[in-house]
Amino acid sequence: MKQHILPAIRLTIVTLIFFSGVYTLAVLGAAQLFPNHGKGEVIEQNGKRYYANIGQSFTDDKYFNSRPSAVGYNAAGSGGSNKGPSNEEYLGVVQARIDTFLVHNLGVQKADIPVELVTASGSGLDPDISEKAALVQVDRIAKVRNVPVQKLQQIVKEHISKPLLGLFGPAKINVLKLNLALDQLK
Structure with a gap:
């Protein structure tokens, strides 16, 4: 039982770090390459702001x-x-x-x-x-x-x-x- 629990805990920790940290930063970094830096397409007209997305x-x-x-x-x-x-x-x-x-x-x-x-x-x-x-x-x-x-x-x-x-x-x-x-x- 001990030989199954420890790898499961390690895998959980690695997955948690990857998906809440590394993956999130990778998506945020990729978004910076696009216009508006991943914040959507904002249109301003007549003093109003609209989100075209x-x-x-x-x-x-x-x-x-x-x-x-x-x-x-x-x-x-x-x-x-x-x-x-x-x-x-x-x-x-x-x-x-x-x-x-x-x-x-x-x-x-x-x-x-x-x-x-x-x-x-x-x-x-x-x-x-x-x-x-x-x-x-x-x-x-x-x-x-x-x-x-x-x-x-x-x-x-x-x-x-x-x-x-x-x-x-x-x-x-x-x-x-x-x-x-x-x-x-x-």
Whole structure:
């Protein structure tokens, strides 16, 4: 028994030192190589600070809607709802989101609504939507802001982030950056 306990204790101590010290310092050091030194992407506009890496709620018709959040966009409580597609309560929430979207986006058919506009992400804090999810909202925003549809479509195209190295992940649009660009329109 003694021959098993001592190695287990040593392994526990080494692992504790490694993961609470060495590994943490290695990640912190690697973060210093990136812009903002691992503190996220901070955008300042009109005297306000925004974190572009965290999804935010936009419900006003003059803005592009973000992906819904299961945690109310609270970064301290990141997480999904853990309710599956057969859960009646979850289906009711999704149907309510669809109904709300259709009321605010007249002329859009239910089949044309991208799934990310009515379902929350796994973290509940996804800051990005697809090009399709942005374009389906253009008509509503054009009417509210009295801006030509083509101008809004161009702004959407300018804000598309391509996949990493052209291979990894989908093309996406940061909703905060897109909405801040809308506020810059004259």
